Amino acid sequence: MSRFAAELCISGCGTIGPFGVGMAALRTALAAGIPLARPIEKGSGWHRSGGSGSAALVPAVDLKAMVPPAAARRMSTSSLWAVAAAKLALADAGVDVTRLQETALTVDLANVFGPSRYTELLLQQVLHGDPQLASPFLFTDCVANAPAGQIAIALGARGSNTTWCERECGQVLALLAAARPARDAAPRRALCGVVDEMPEVVHAILDRLNALVAAATAGGEVPRPYGRTRAGFLAGEGATVLLLEPRSLARRPLARVVAGGRAFDPSAHPIGWGSGHVELAGAIAADLAQAGVAPGSIGAVVASASGSVGGDALEARVLRELFDAALPPVLVPKGVVGEFGGGVLASALLALEGAQFARPVGCDDGDPELGLRVHDGTVRAERVLVTTFAAGGAAAWVVLEAGPGASKS
Amino acid sequence: MGEPAAITGLGCVSGLGWSVREFAARLFAGTVAIGPFDLFDAARHRTRLGSQVPGAAGVRPSPWHSRVDGFALHAARVAWSAADLDACFAPTRTGVFFGTSTAGMFETEAFYRGLTAHTPRLRVRPVASQQSNAPGDTIARAFGIRGPVVSVSTACVSGAQALLEALDAIRSGEVDVAIAGGADGLCELTYAGFNALRAVDAAPCVPYRSGRQGLSLGEGAGVVVLESREHAERRGAPDAGWLCGAGSTCDAHHVAAPEPSGEGAARAIRAALQDAAIAPDAIAFVNVHGTGTPHNDAAEARALHAVFGRAVATLPITSTKSLVGHLLGAAGALEAIATLLCLGAGRVHPTAGPGAADPELGVDLVLGAARSVAGRHALSTNLAFGGANTALVFGSAAS
Numbered sequence: 001m002s003r004f005a006a007e008l009c010i011s012g013c014g015t016i017g018p019f020g021v022g023m024a025a026l027r028t029a030l031a032a033g034i035p036l037a038r039p040i041e042k043g044s045g046w047h048r049s050g051g052s053g054s055a056a057l058v059p060a061v062d063l064k065a066m067v068p069p070a071a072a073r074r075m076s077t078s079s080l081w082a083v084a085a086a087k088l089a090l091a092d093a094g095v096d097v098t099r100l101q102e103t104a105l106t107v108d109l110a111n112v113f114g115p116s117r118y119t120e121l122l123l124q125q126v127l128h129g130d131p132q133l134a135s136p137f138l139f140t141d142c143v144a145n146a147p148a149g150q151i152a153i154a155l156g157a158r159g160s161n162t163t164w165c166e167r168e169c170g171q172v173l174a175l176l177a178a179a180r181p182a183r184d185a186a187p188r189r190a191l192c193g194v195v196d197e198m199p200e201v202v203h204a205i206l207d208r209l210n211a212l213v214a215a216a217t218a219g220g221e222v223p224r225p226y227g228r229t230r231a232g233f234l235a236g237e238g239a240t241v242l243l244l245e246p247r248s249l250a251r252r253p254l255a256r257v258v259a260g261g262r263a264f265d266p267s268a269h270p271i272g273w274g275s276g277h278v279e280l281a282g283a284i285a286a287d288l289a290q291a292g293v294a295p296g297s298i299g300a301v302v303a304s305a306s307g308s309v310g311g312d313a314l315e316a317r318v319l320r321e322l323f324d325a326a327l328p329p330v331l332v333p334k335g336v337v338g339e340f341g342g343g344v345l346a347s348a349l350l351a352l353e354g355a356q357f358a359r360p361v362g363c364d365d366g367d368p369e370l371g372l373r374v375h376d377g378t379v380r381a382e383r384v385l386v387t388t389f390a391a392g393g394a395a396a397w398v399v400l401e402a403g404p405g406a407s408k409s
Numbered sequence: 410m411g412e413p414a415a416i417t418g419l420g421c422v423s424g425l426g427w428s429v430r431e432f433a434a435r436l437f438a439g440t441v442a443i444g445p446f447d448l449f450d451a452a453r454h455r456t457r458l459g460s461q462v463p464g465a466a467g468v469r470p471s472p473w474h475s476r477v478d479g480f481a482l483h484a485a486r487v488a489w490s491a492a493d494l495d496a497c498f499a500p501t502r503t504g505v506f507f508g509t510s511t512a513g514m515f516e517t518e519a520f521y522r523g524l525t526a527h528t529p530r531l532r533v534r535p536v537a538s539q540q541s542n543a544p545g546d547t548i549a550r551a552f553g554i555r556g557p558v559v560s561v562s563t564a565c566v567s568g569a570q571a572l573l574e575a576l577d578a579i580r581s582g583e584v585d586v587a588i589a590g591g592a593d594g595l596c597e598l599t600y601a602g603f604n605a606l607r608a609v610d611a612a613p614c615v616p617y618r619s620g621r622q623g624l625s626l627g628e629g630a631g632v633v634v635l636e637s638r639e640h641a642e643r644r645g646a647p648d649a650g651w652l653c654g655a656g657s658t659c660d661a662h663h664v665a666a667p668e669p670s671g672e673g674a675a676r677a678i679r680a681a682l683q684d685a686a687i688a689p690d691a692i693a694f695v696n697v698h699g700t701g702t703p704h705n706d707a708a709e710a711r712a713l714h715a716v717f718g719r720a721v722a723t724l725p726i727t728s729t730k731s732l733v734g735h736l737l738g739a740a741g742a743l744e745a746i747a748t749l750l751c752l753g754a755g756r757v758h759p760t761a762g763p764g765a766a767d768p769e770l771g772v773d774l775v776l777g778a779a780r781s782v783a784g785r786h787a788l789s790t791n792l793a794f795g796g797a798n799t800a801l802v803f804g805s806a807a808s
Contacts, residue, residue, distance in 0.1 A: 160658060
């Protein structure tokens with residue numbers, strides 16, 4: 001059985017992030033290469049002294065055109081962004097939503113923290129108030145799969161509905177699932193992607209885990225993926241949803257999945273990365289070989305490097321092991337949009353379409369031990385490898401190949 | 410339609426104990442493990458009962474892990490041992506497919522209390538296990554697995570979806586062996602949340618009864634070891650049954666309530682039967698989701714009528730939740746094990762609790778004592794928040 005459905009192609013993308021709404025806004029942000037950091041609320045006093053003071057937060061955006069207020073007021077932030085991103089993806093693909101239910105529609109959505117603002121509000125009510133007065137409304141939309149369920153409700157998506165939670169790898173796992181053959185071999189559309197939100201409490205926990213670049217860091221609170229002085233990542237938030245359609249239905253086939261896989265490094269710490277770069281590179285190489293994708297045919301790597309000391313080191317070693325001296329341009333969108341929220345998937349599509357990827361501020365001083373320099377300039381690749389390595393040990397990757405709908409600007 | 414996967418090892422933890430043998434004995438005896446519990450102060454809540462895993466103090470594998478991680482790891486070790494796989498363990502050809510809904514929320518609640526109280530030197534390590542990948546990753550690290558490790562958190566179908574994902578990975582040739590299951594734990598967030606929905610029965614739940622008033626919450630883990638047929642046959646593996654087919658759908662109706670007609674659940678059942686290439690009349694019994702909430706049981710019963718027609722009147726059904734409560738993200742996995750044990754024994758465990766089946770549901774609920782059944786296939790169904798539905802078709806060892 002083939003791992004991927006040959007007839008499915010990515011035909012639309014909706015994205016919401018610290019750059020605002022839509023692919024054009026992301027394109028502009030990546031071309032500028034400036035981390036989209038904004039001050040984060042720290043009024044509760046939960047952060048470390050001298051800890052992180054910023055995050056790549058979604059600015060105030062008007063999503064009423066995608067999600068009417070009557071529906072939005074019943075949704076968590078994650079659900080709202082997920083539904084809006086899904087509708088953006090459909091609009092991007094030119095899908096007539098009134099005819100959407102003529103074909104089965106599945107949903108595969110990832111998150112790392114779930115609808116965490118609602119979860120914290122409910123925790124406050126339950127732990128510090130009277131639990132018998134807790135809001136049922138908060139409960140039903142704080143579960144991890146609520147955003148995926150809300151997409152299904154909003155669009156009548158009656159196919160399988162799965163929420164993937166494998167930290168930084170979740171978004172690629174969701175895409176791999178969406179791209180596989182249908183169990184019943186019937187034509188279908190698939191929505192896949194990721195959503196996450198970054199409230200004060202989650203940010204403070206990441207800060208206490210020493211995962212974030214701190215305000216007191218020499219050179220400022222800049223994430224520096226693959227940098228010599230990297231000291232943690234910039235926490236981000238947002239949503240990205242891709243639409244996959246049968247080629248026969250797609251108005252604009254942007255890309256298709258030609259390879260992809262999943263592996264694990266058991267040497268990892270529960271919240272860190274391990275030393276298994278040789279084995280992980282071997283797993284990717286075996287997958288590419290099985291798919292008939294020569295490493296030399298890959299025109300760019302969209303990396304998951306974020307500024308994390310251990311994560312970036314593992315990924316750099318994997319990429320060097322995989323490509324040896326012929327490493328293609330390596331892009332680090334998390335240097336701009338931060339960790340979490342889907343910038344990786346959307347950036348991969350931009351790399352296929354052709355886009356300017358300025359080397360993010362802070363990445364000029366590369367870590368000599370990693371032997372890898374972040375690309376600075378225009379990228380237009382026929383094939384893009386997206387790699388993700390999660391704290392805890394999981395790894396997932398995917399190779400996207402440009403379709404005829406990818407504009408060659 | 411695809412090849413079935415061999416099931417070669419079972420492991421579970423629940424209110425009925427820590428071993429499969431205990432679980433089976435108490436399952437067939439109809440022992441109810443729902444009652445007062447002491448994990449947290451239930452007196453603050455509207456209802457006071459639950460199904461807590463007994464003797465779980467010290468179950469956390471390390472300060473970085475949660476109780477739920479401990480449940481998952483224990484069940485996985487039991488299942489792995491039963492499958493007798495040590496001699497032919499191939500790390501890159503083995504995967505972990507796991508489901509949970511709350512993961513380390515119990516430990517996170519303790520952390521959050523400390524955080525909001527500005528407790529000095531508050532340890533942040535327990536929060537590392539809060540995320541839904543923690544139980545599956547814990548198993549993978551402990552076993553030295555290098556194949557795919559994926560975690561799903563689709564509320565109450567998470568465990569069943571994990572088995573479905575494992576089946577797909579075996580069929581596609583991605584792995585030869587899969588450790589698949591789910592784990593979840595009691596915590597105040599879900600306890601208060603389900604109570605806020607008025608979805609919890611103040612007494613032990615009575616699924617499919619006229620007087621049902623809601624579910625009972627439970628905790629634990631269920632893990633199965635799955636292998637490709639070729640792999641299992643080549644090594645002469647233990648034969649605990651087969652996962653023959655799976656179906657997964659969404660109601661697209663409401664974020665918490667099932668679609669009343671059961672149409673979405675019926676599609677999942679039909680898809681699973683088609684995937685397993687068996688007709689409805691080949692199903693010997695159904696281990697239903699059967700939470701005991703008025704809406705769930707009614708919608709699920711309608712789904713059964715839609716698929717099985719008039720045969721529902723004589724198709725035995727049972728609810729494992731009547732014994733161990735609702736294990737949320739672990740429910741589908743533990744109920745898979747219950748289904749396999751029933752298939753293996755040729756008996757369906759009883760649905761505990763007083764009263765006759767709700768006549769409006771028109772089902773043949775197994776009550777009082779375990780009932781003998783003939784047949785080689787059984788169905789297990791699960792429904793979840795967000796409208797997700799799954800159905801799994803299992804085959805007996807002899808099938």
